[in-house]
Amino acid sequence: MNEAFLRYEKGSEVFDISFRYVDETMNVDRQFNFSRQITESVNNFLKRVDTNVCKIINRKVERKRKKNAALDTSALPNDNVDTGKIMLLKDDIKVDGNVLCKNLLQDSAKLKLVIFEKMFLVKQNAPYIINMLLPSSMLVGFPTYPSKFESLYTDKKQSIFNWYKNDAINNKSNVWTHVGSGFLYEPNVSDIGCNLKISCEPRNESDSGCNMEVESKNVVEAGPGPCPFDIRHQFTKHKLLGRSFRIMSYNILADTYADSDFSKDVLYPYCPQYALDMDYRKQLILKEIIGFNSDIICLQEVDRSVYEHDLLPSLYMLNYDGVFITKNEINEGLATFFNQERFEKLRFEYSVIAKNIDFPRFTTIWSKINNNKTKERFCSRNTTIQVTTLRSKENQSEILIIGNTHLYFKPDADHIRLLQGYYTITYVHEIAKKIQEENPECNVSVLLCGDFNSVPECGIYQLMTKNYVPETCEDWRSNTDEAIENVSLTQDLCMSSACGTPQYTNYTPEFSGCLDYIFYEKDKFEVEQIIPMPSKEELTLHTGLPSVVFPSDHISLCADLKLKE
Template sequence: MIAKFSHLCSLKLFQQQLRVTALSTCLRSIRPHSTAVDMDKVYLRHAQNTEELHITFRYSNKELKLDRSFNFCRRMDERVDEALSRIRHNVEKELSKRSRKKTKGAPAVVEPTPPPNPDEIIVALHRDGSEEGILGITFAELLSDLANVQLKLRVLDTTFDVVLNEPWTGALQLPSSMMAGCLVYPLKLELQFASRAHSSGEWFKATKPASGIFNEQTKWEPCGKGLIYQVAPADIGYHLKLVVTPANESGHSGPATECISKLPVQPGPGACPFELRQQYTRQPLSGTHEIRVVSYNLLADLYADGDYARKTLFPYCAPSALKIDYRKQLFIKELVGYNADLLCLQEVDLKIFEHDLQHVLEHTFAGIMTPKGACAEGIALFYRKSRFQLLHNYVLHLGDNISTLPIFASLWNRIKHNEQLAKRICDRSTTLQLCLLQLRETDRYVLVANTHLYFHPDADHIRLLQIGFSLIFVEHMYRQTIKERNISSQNIGLIFCGDFNSVPECGIYKLMTEQFVGTDFVDWRSNAEEAVTDVELRQPFMMSSACGTPPYTNYTTLFAACLDYIFYQSDCLELLQSVPLPTVEELSANEAIPSVTFPSDHVALVADLAFKSI
């Protein structure tokens, strides 16, 4: 508890009497990174909509053998004199501790340096040009006028300038796994009063000293600039250090913060099959009406990190190759190398989207993440900013909406009487992303759909209904777009990507490519208790599968088949190329996938499309 004290008129009196307990810790002792705090500044940080005030300064005195950064967390409604008392108490404690500590290896006769008399430890806050201490007001009152007043903080023999809300690095952490040939970037980078776009980074490398501890004598060799670094084969065996200087759009920069990797750079897995596929996508498409599309199920960490995954689903995969820190390096390298215009991704962990994909791709792509209900994974769509302008982003949570949206009434009324069926389909978290994009500097539009349908083996009827509802929604938005924007049907094309969990023999492929599934189709009876009767599906789009029907897009020891598709509107778009998929020999080289060279149990589909000439 913070003790409450009456106003004290004398700075000397409150220094002698006030003793309070508060959070006060040394930055360097608890954080995996260190900040090069200027020795002539006290940094105050107060974020909007919070009551916390963080105070940081570095005090250095060679005679007293003290060089330490102090960090305090106070409240805005606290009186300044109470916080000053806490600072003084901690400085006094640190000085006392240092004075009792003998220098290692020094003769026993060497007397420890006596600490200053407590009465001589002065900690005072005053305005520039005045020696009168500031007492009896809260930090909120003090800081309300800081723009017009320069404050000084005196700690013993040192006077600091007080600065408020300078760019700051709140947290910095490097990943535990770093491989040659892959990208490395901060696993965690929290900036305050700064932005990534304006902050800078410098990379260094060094081998760990024989002592096992990096110190001031360690020779760090510069190896890269920016917040993202392409790890080179020459870096294998070296530890990496990242130095981040936070800055904002006004040109102000704050103290640099550095972080050293816990482990050295490791060799990569060697040649990966996706690198052979990238020979077809070495350069981005240059034609104004051409579009490269990737659809890829990344295998969410949610389904790969656990005993069931390791022992049942993927027992053939080395445990280290199942870890997300390993896999994400490969699938990011794979995605970047396809030079795509559109990335439709499934099973994307929220943390991977926020901390990895967004930051690696942000210079080229804009991304949209759609979680599957309360699940920690979902679907994501990235589009190349130089090629597209986003006009609309629609999200359809099928389970929540199929019983309520008027456009679904006709189909819903045919199945709702089967309570078990209705409950099962409404309980699903299946989600559809639908984005309307305009090709820049053209009058061409694409409507891009991305989904991941329900997976259960006895659920062909559920998946068929899900795609039926999805296509009703897509058709509705397609016609509304044409009407609102007065677009010719030849100038807007539909691209529908995803993990459909459906083989080509099932009704989804038939509905997509033949536009019709009748009432007697076998999928309707995939679960006898939930059998769908008197339902047929139609859809108006002429669609083709860009990658055809390959034997496998998913390949594990428990199941292997074609489940993923890039469907495109063939009367509006044409196929320029489909990048060949890995061979069975490549997929089975380590029994199945995922493996040391395949980061997912699915493979990416890659196709180049173009608008047909009018």
């Protein structure tokens, strides 16, 4: 039996209904969607259905009449409601046309819609796809997926996705060849020059909905070939188990910064413009992330749209969950993902540092700063710290506190960064202490990832790894007008850098150096493996980063850690 899909939430003033009407004789295959007021009568609703369906049929009839004058169209009535050709049935009994639609919405079981003797079983709040689109850029060897997927009552993991290709140049018969299944598809060389089509039958645990198909507007193109991260992936072919886990940190270069005239003409003039486009870069970013098989992923400079339409949907299908915050009003921010098979999220919290300077541990230091210019500059920043608390599913007594941040970037702001770094480590530590108090039987351990915009010679690295920054530290005087006097810092966590201090985690013609870190409690973890960094030859092959094979101006960090017994 055909199906019509009714969508209605209690309390709403409208309902939606969709169905696919197929008449092979008249060569009609059309999806119809209606949005109606619940207070209208059944007759009014059916008249609207009648008008829309007959409009399509009449067009077909008129075209056939012109081609074949002998065609008999008398069998098609002009008023189908009156002649009983379009009706609603309840328990196989015709519904009174004067009944209001809202009365039927209270109980839509055993409701059927009849259109020209075709019977449609009405299914209320079945899985339904609102919108699905394919991306404008599809590259051989890189994951392709719906660039937009909006649905109701749908579990994507339960849904059925199939991929097809059609040679846009040579295949004029519109024949589609099945090439893959699943939400993610990786085009191969034979797909070059072909359009792709995806079909989805939306499902949830108990029901299925109307299938939707979408074709790509563009064809599959050749990719850049092997990327430096493909070599690094040789060290991360397998997922970890037990007390070992893999963690990565990566500033992925927000589109809001890459897609500007300044970036294209001044910062990255050596990089082809197509390779700066996020539609291109996000395919490389996602392949790089997936290939590391990490359990915890901390990302910086994540555009909201990239998180919502690319990273979260794709990684969710690979059993990750994620959290995201923007840096105050700016439309990019921080994202942390974790492997749901190995961790459950206990808590998530964040702090916009400049908005919370009354944080108890920080306010003591803040009160010692007498330079108002420094305070004004500090408070004008939208730097944020996000903290995700995870419990190991394999070792229930182990809880991880995952901090993720991106500190201020200006070259003359070492003093600002140092204060931000102090806030960050103490904020994470306070959360860890609170979690420990709530779970005294558990071992609570801290990890802090991010782009700290600070080289190892600066105070932040000393604060994290040596626990102390003296008042004589040069960072306090990185800007003469904003110099900080008589302030020293201490913190109590015994931290170390999981990847050490690579020569480069950021490489551009303007600057190259180590700015990114994965800090861990060295008395709680041991490092089992550091994923090798790209060589300088790889970094300079295309002058600098980003490039056609490096999607960001930063290099991802990745390490395998093991919880000590």
